[in-house]
Amino acid sequence: MVEPSVSLPFDPTGIVLDRRQGLSxxxxxxxxxxxxxxxxGSGARLPASRDMAAILGxxxxxxxxxxxxxxxxxxxxxxxxxxxxxxxxxxLSTKVSTRLSRGLSxxxxxxxxxxxxxxxxKVIHTDALFxxxxxxxxxxxxxxxxxxxxxxxxxxxxxxxVWAKLQTGFWRNPDAAxxxxxxxxxxxxxRELIAAYLRRSRGLSCTPEQIVITTGAQQAISLCAQLxxxxxxxxxxxxxxxxxxACAFALTGATMHGVAVDNEGLDCNALAALSDCRLxxxxxxxxxxxxxxxxxxxxxxxxxxxxRNERWIVEDDYxxxxxxxxxxxxxxxxxxxxxxxLYVGTFSKVAFPALRLGYLVLPRQLVExxxxxxxxxxxxxxxxxxxxxxxxxxxxxxxxxxxRMRRAALSRRNALQAGWPVDIPGVGGLPEMxxxxxxxxxxxxFEREQWLVERALEAGVEINPLSDYWLPGxxxxxxxxxxxxxxxxxxxxxxxxxxLGVLRKxxxx
Numbered sequence: 462m463v464e465p466s467v468s469l470p471f472d473p474t475g476i477v478l479d480r481r482q483g484l485s486x487x488x489x490x491x492x493x494x495x496x497x498x499x500x501x502g503s504g505a506r507l508p509a510s511r512d513m514a515a516i517l518g519x520x521x522x523x524x525x526x527x528x529x530x531x532x533x534x535x536x537x538x539x540x541x542x543x544x545x546x547x548x549x550x551x552x553l554s555t556k557v558s559t560r561l562s563r564g565l566s567x568x569x570x571x572x573x574x575x576x577x578x579x580x581x582x583k584v585i586h587t588d589a590l591f592x593x594x595x596x597x598x599x600x601x602x603x604x605x606x607x608x609x610x611x612x613x614x615x616x617x618x619x620x621x622x623v624w625a626k627l628q629t630g631f632w633r634n635p636d637a638a639x640x641x642x643x644x645x646x647x648x649x650x651x652r653e654l655i656a657a658y659l660r661r662s663r664g665l666s667c668t669p670e671q672i673v674i675t676t677g678a679q680q681a682i683s684l685c686a687q688l689x690x691x692x693x694x695x696x697x698x699x700x701x702x703x704x705x706x707a708c709a710f711a712l713t714g715a716t717m718h719g720v721a722v723d724n725e726g727l728d729c730n731a732l733a734a735l736s737d738c739r740l741x742x743x744x745x746x747x748x749x750x751x752x753x754x755x756x757x758x759x760x761x762x763x764x765x766x767x768x769r770n771e772r773w774i775v776e777d778d779y780x781x782x783x784x785x786x787x788x789x790x791x792x793x794x795x796x797x798x799x800x801x802x803l804y805v806g807t808f809s810k811v812a813f814p815a816l817r818l819g820y821l822v823l824p825r826q827l828v829e830x831x832x833x834x835x836x837x838x839x840x841x842x843x844x845x846x847x848x849x850x851x852x853x854x855x856x857x858x859x860x861x862x863x864x865r866m867r868r869a870a871l872s873r874r875n876a877l878q879a880g881w882p883v884d885i886p887g888v889g890g891l892p893e894m895x896x897x898x899x900x901x902x903x904x905x906x907f908e909r910e911q912w913l914v915e916r917a918l919e920a921g922v923e924i925n926p927l928s929d930y931w932l933p934g935x936x937x938x939x940x941x942x943x944x945x946x947x948x949x950x951x952x953x954x955x956x957x958x959x960x961l962g963v964l965r966k967x968x969x970x
Contacts, residue, residue, distance in 0.1 A: 471508050473516050484519055485526035486788075490664055492527065496536050496547055497796065503549040507537060533787045535757030550761055608960035609877075609947035610923045611750075611899050614810050615869050617953070623858055627849045639844055645836035646828070647674025647820070648847040654854040655806070655820055662788070663781070665795040665804065667822050673831050674847060678779055678807040678819040682742070683709045685775045685803055688827070688834055690715045695737035699727055700939075701930035703749045706742050706777065715739075719932040721939070722748055726755030729762040740773045741766075746781040746790055747897035750930045750946045754896060760793055767801035774802045780810040782863050784896045785871050800824035808850065810898060811863055818846055869950070870898060876954040877947070880961040885968045888913065888945070898950040901927060903942065910943040916967045922960045 476491045478484055495501040507513065510528060514521040528545065531537045538548045606613055639648075646652065652669040659665040675681040682705075690696065692714030698707045700719030707717050718735050721728045727743050741763065745755035755763075767774050776793045784790065794804040804822035812818075823831055853859050874894050881891050889903035904910045910926050917924045927944030935941060949957065 471506075471513075471516070476517065478517065478519070485523040485530075486661075486664075488517070488519070488523065488527040489530045492531060493534075493536055493664070493791070496550070497798070501547050503547055505547045507545045507547070509544065529787055534790050548757065550758055606951035607921070607923050608952045608956050609949060610951040611925050611946055611948040612810075613814065613948065613951045614812075614898060615866060615873070615950050615953075616813050618862075618865055618869055619812055620858060620862060624849065624853065627852050628845065631845055631848055631852070639848065643844060644832075646670075646832040647672065648844065648851060650855075651847045651851040652820075654851055658854065658859070659806075659822065663778075663795060664791040665822065667794075671823050671825060671828055673821045673823060673828070673835060675819045675821060675835070676817040677809060677814070678777060678805050679705060679709065681805045681807075681819050681821045682706050682775065682777065683712075684821065684831060684834060684838075685740070685773075685805075686710045686713045686715070688831055689740055689773050689803075693737075694739040695735055697727075697732050697735060697738050697741040698932070699743060699748060700932050700935060701750060701927060702742075702932070703744065703777065704930060704932070706775075707932060710740070710742065717932060719935055719939075722751055722753060724753060725759045726753055727759065727763065729759060729766060732763070733766055738772065740775060742775045742777065743793070744777045744779065745793055746778050747783075749777075749779065750899065750925075750927065751901050752892065752894065752897055752899065754790065760796060764793065764797055764799075764801070768799040772801065775805060776802050777805045779805070779807055780897045781806075782811055783867055783870050783898055785867075785874070786895055790896075794822060800826065803827070811859075811866060816846065816850075818850060873949050873952075873954060873957060874900075876957040877949045877961070880958050882961065882965045882968065885913075885965075888968075899946055899948045902945045902947065904944050907943045910945065913945060913968060917964060920963045920967045922963055 476488070478487045478491075492501065492507075501507075507528075508516060510521050510524040513519075513524045517524075528537065532539070535548055535550075537545055539545055606616055649669060651674060652672040655672055656667050656669045659667060673681075673684070675684065686709045690710060690713040694713075694715045695718055696707075696710045696715045697718045697720045698710070699722050701722070702719075711717055716737070718738060720731050720735075720741075726745055726748060727741070732738065732741060743755070743763065745760060745763075747754060763774060766772065774793060774797075778792050781789050781792065792802075792804060794802040801824070803824070805819065806822070807819040808816055809819070821831065850859075877900070878891055878894070882888075883890055887905040887909045891900060891902060894900050904913065904927075907928055910928060914924050914926045925946040927942065927946055930946070931941055952960070
């Protein structure tokens with residue numbers, strides 16, 4: 462039973478809204494900030510939407526949209542017949558750590574800029590190969606998109622004609638100043654536009670100086686591994702999870718700790734029990750591969766762990782653009798008050814993986830060492846792609862394309878839901894799919910999981926077994942589950958319906 466709360470009347474002082482901007486988004490951000498800094502404490506009652514609209518001089522629809530986003534992210538809750546209240550949440554400190562550089566790898570200081578080929582690198586390379594063999598990864602599937610390939614968006618919807626015109630225009634008359642060695646952190650215009658996009662779409666306040674452009678999310682993760690880890694350091698990764706990230710961390714000589722994922726996300730109690738853990742890697746917006754969305758309470762617990770122990774969090778927001786009810790959720794980095802979160806973003810799930818374009822949003826104190834490390838690795842990225850993407854964003858094509866892709870993914874998700882076979886022995890139904898481009902379906906045992914995957918592949922339908930996502934060497938004491946992981950964005954509704962018909966036939970025998 463929830464105890465009644467005694468709270469003061471809502472005080473709107475300090476809420477200043479710019480009428481030229483999105484009012485619901487501004488109100489959401491203002492209320493969220495008050496919850497996080499304690500001005501709206503746990504259990505505080507909010508005015509009804511009509512009353513809040515009257516207090517602030519807004520339309521009720523603007524207030525409802527702001528409240529809906531706060532509901533979705535877990536900041537507020539509704540009590541039937543009683544009103545709207547601030548949720549009971551763990552408290553976050555508002556102090557900013559002054560020791561952010563503690564825990565950085567000494568790799569940069571041991572590799573002179575003028576000599577990156579010393580003999581010690583051979584030993585590291587040999588050890589790395591050994592560790593790579595111990596973390597074997599399934600090879601990503603190539604070739605034309607097929608149902609139900611995981612990890613690819615709707616290639617057929619990308620505006621290649623627009624992209625080609627921008628690309629041709631750039632190379633027809635390139636600026637000579639941009640053809641030399643540029644900023645190791647990436648093209649300034651692209652970084653500026655990414656920062657503006659993240660502020661608008663994710664509520665993540667950052668500057669262009671905090672952004673480092675990478676050749677995809679995997680390089681961003683690898684940079685985090687190289688700069689933040691040393692041999693023997695502990696790393697917590699979701700289990701089951703994104704094995705390529707675990708591999709990148711293992712290559713540094715770090716010790717992998719697989720941490721269970723439940724229906725709220727990473728188990729923070731299990732994380733807290735790890736004494737040697739320097740870094741946690743998470744996919745909170747849409748856990749890979751289970752699809753769980755990390756709850757707000759769990760997000761705050763994770764941030765508190767990082768602040769309390771001066772640890773790092775690498776947040777991989779690989780498909781955060783795809784949320785099917787309301788706006789995308791605010792990332793961990795937007796809630797971070799102590800500079801412990803490194804945010805990984807990518808264009809692969811909005812455009813296409815072959816673009817090889819991603820980015821890192823860093824705490825300010827890490828910008829210089831990360832840029833220096835990237836300069837040692839690759840000097841800087843290929844200039845044409847970055848400049849063309851900047852123009853693509855600046856001219857509005859990027860936002861239009863995201864809206865088109867989100868609508869298409871929703872339609873393709875609905876086609877999967879409508880046609881999923883519900884009478885296959887040992888196979889569960891589809892769970893609710895509120896975000897992302899893939900779904901995990903439960904299977905009662907691993908033997909059946911393998912049989913289902915093999916029959917599907919023989920019939921030309923791609924499905925991944927959940928067993929591929931468990932860390933190697935996961936103890937027998939862990940309750941490992943079997944399942945199927947299906948992407949639903951690679952082909953259109955007709956292709957999905959056809960593939961489901963094939964599955965129904967081969968699985969029923």
